[in-house]
Amino acid sequence: MGDADGDETGAGAEPAATGAAVPEGGEPVCWLERVCPECGRLADTAPPVRCARCGTPLTG
Ligand SMILES: [Zn+2]
Structure with missing residues (x-):
């Protein structure tokens, strides 16, 4: 990515590629809060x- 600069093909493929690579967009955020x-x-x-190891409260 970033190889094609200013070409409409590259610009159009960028959002499509992101959606295909990461079908579950909300998933990383969910486990990051944990x-x-x-x-x-x-x-x-x-x-x-509460963290089972050190007891730190995770509020999300
Ligand atoms: Zn901890």
Whole structure:
């Protein structure tokens, strides 16, 4: 990506490629909220939840 500069083909393919590469756009945000800022542990459930390792509250 970024190879074709200013071409309408490249501009048109960009949003299409993004949609094809990442069909589930909301998924990364969901699990990012579960990552503990203190120790980096991924919580088993969605916030609000307390980190099982260090006890840091994840508010989301
Ligand atoms: Zn933690």
